[in-house]
Amino acid sequence: MLKRVICVVGARPNFMKIAPLMQCFERSRVLEAYLLHTGQHYDAAMKTAFFEQLHIPEPDADLGVGSGSHAVQTAEIMRRFEPVLDAQVPDAVLVVGDVNSTIACALVAAKKGVPIIHVEAGLRSFDRSMPEEINRVVTDQLSDLLFTTERQAMVNLEREGIDPRRVHFVGNVMIDTLLENRRRAPAVADVLASAGVDRGPTNGFGVVTLHRPSNVDDPQTLASLILTLAELSTELPLLLPLHPRTAARLESTKLMERAQAACVLLPPLDYLDMLALLQNAVMVLTDSGGIQEETTALGVPCLTLRANTERPTTVEAGTNTLVGNDRPRILAAARDVLRTGGKTGRVPELWDGRAAGRIVRVVEDWYREEMPRAGTTGPGTTGLGD
Numbered sequence: 001m002l003k004r005v006i007c008v009v010g011a012r013p014n015f016m017k018i019a020p021l022m023q024c025f026e027r028s029r030v031l032e033a034y035l036l037h038t039g040q041h042y043d044a045a046m047k048t049a050f051f052e053q054l055h056i057p058e059p060d061a062d063l064g065v066g067s068g069s070h071a072v073q074t075a076e077i078m079r080r081f082e083p084v085l086d087a088q089v090p091d092a093v094l095v096v097g098d099v100n101s102t103i104a105c106a107l108v109a110a111k112k113g114v115p116i117i118h119v120e121a122g123l124r125s126f127d128r129s130m131p132e133e134i135n136r137v138v139t140d141q142l143s144d145l146l147f148t149t150e151r152q153a154m155v156n157l158e159r160e161g162i163d164p165r166r167v168h169f170v171g172n173v174m175i176d177t178l179l180e181n182r183r184r185a186p187a188v189a190d191v192l193a194s195a196g197v198d199r200g201p202t203n204g205f206g207v208v209t210l211h212r213p214s215n216v217d218d219p220q221t222l223a224s225l226i227l228t229l230a231e232l233s234t235e236l237p238l239l240l241p242l243h244p245r246t247a248a249r250l251e252s253t254k255l256m257e258r259a260q261a262a263c264v265l266l267p268p269l270d271y272l273d274m275l276a277l278l279q280n281a282v283m284v285l286t287d288s289g290g291i292q293e294e295t296t297a298l299g300v301p302c303l304t305l306r307a308n309t310e311r312p313t314t315v316e317a318g319t320n321t322l323v324g325n326d327r328p329r330i331l332a333a334a335r336d337v338l339r340t341g342g343k344t345g346r347v348p349e350l351w352d353g354r355a356a357g358r359i360v361r362v363v364e365d366w367y368r369e370e371m372p373r374a375g376t377t378g379p380g381t382t383g384l385g386d
């Protein structure tokens with residue numbers, strides 16, 4: 001009998017991570033995947049376009065939770081996931097990344113004694129004001145099998161008392177998707193045309209993405225960022241695909257017009273359109289986690305509008321520079337890229353397009369060899385700092 005793994009997706013950054021895993025599960029003779037979408041992201045632009053472009057099969061179940069406060073959204077996912085878990089009786093639950101769907105489904109599975117597999121484990125910003133950091137720490141503590149994208153993640157997990165035998169450094173599934181799709185990306189002119197932009201820059205532009213609460217929820221911070229972008233746009237035209245959260249904040253703070261004057265505003269883009277912009281950009285300014293990695297894989301300079309990153313290899317090996325959200329620092333770093341061409345960097349170890357295959361092989365072996373579970377292996381799993 002095939003081992004059944006419930007694979008959970010919820011929000012936009014999950015979709016490109018699950019796509020290559022679903023393909024490998026499809027070929028496995030040991031495992032079968034049951035795809036569950038929590039419905040955390042539900043708009044066509046935030047969900048459907050990704051499923052279609054990345055050939056992700058229609059979910060076997062959609063919990064349809066929608067938006068809410070963190071507590072409401074997490075609780076609602078948990079409440080709706082439990083009966084699915086009871087009905088499916090899976091052999092494992094696989095979660096990716098660090099969104100609310102990740103922690104919610106991991107928590108339900110842990111309480112039911114169902115093994116948890118976490119893909120993209122061990123990343124730490126050491127900043128608990130980020131909701132994603134809380135999701136990462138708790139999900140990793142609950143997980144039985146942990147897959148990491150970079151070496152520092154293994155160090156972080158060991159420091160938190162997680163048995164290294166349960167941790168596997170496999171590379172980056174999001175980069176599997178990037179490498180598989182980069183040649184399918186359309187021309188920038190087509191992206192702009194389909195977004196309804198008549199006269200936009202098709203080369204020599206920067207790309208901006210903004211959605212973190214730390215950048216968009218405080219009106220003063222948001223206003224200062226828009227002012228900074230306006231100043232930079234006199235030297236480099238900027239394209240800004242707007243996340244719904246950011247669009248709502250720009251409206252409520254009456255900053256939308258200023259943002260329109262500073263940047264060519266675009267709707268949320270599908271995967272291939274975004275890839276077209278990223279790979280043709282002079283530089284990218286972002287507060288996204290995934291885009292820090294994608295720009296490193298593409299060799300495009302990235303200025304991260306945050307004080308820290310949970311993905312240090314993008315700074316140490318890659319093209320990423322942390323610039324925070326302070327105007328002089330952002331402008332100095334951007335001008336440096338315009339003058340020098342920016343960091344060239346190298347592609348991190350194992351970001352080679354084959355991470356999903358490695359993960360599925362480890363999971364298959366795990367079932368053959370009865371590997372240790374979370375919290376059952378004695379020293380090393382007993383707590384912090386021992």
Ligand code: UD1
Binds near residue numbers: 041245288
């Ligand atoms: C979530 C993830 C974040 C990820 C981001 C990428 C958590 C804690 N955060 O943040 O890690 O980087 O997704 O997009 O899980 N909305 C829509 N349509 C949608 C989805 C959301 O309009 O399809 C709007 C809603 O008004 C919602 C807001 O966007 O309130 C924020 O959505 P939510 O899922 O709560 O968090 P994100 O900010 O998207």
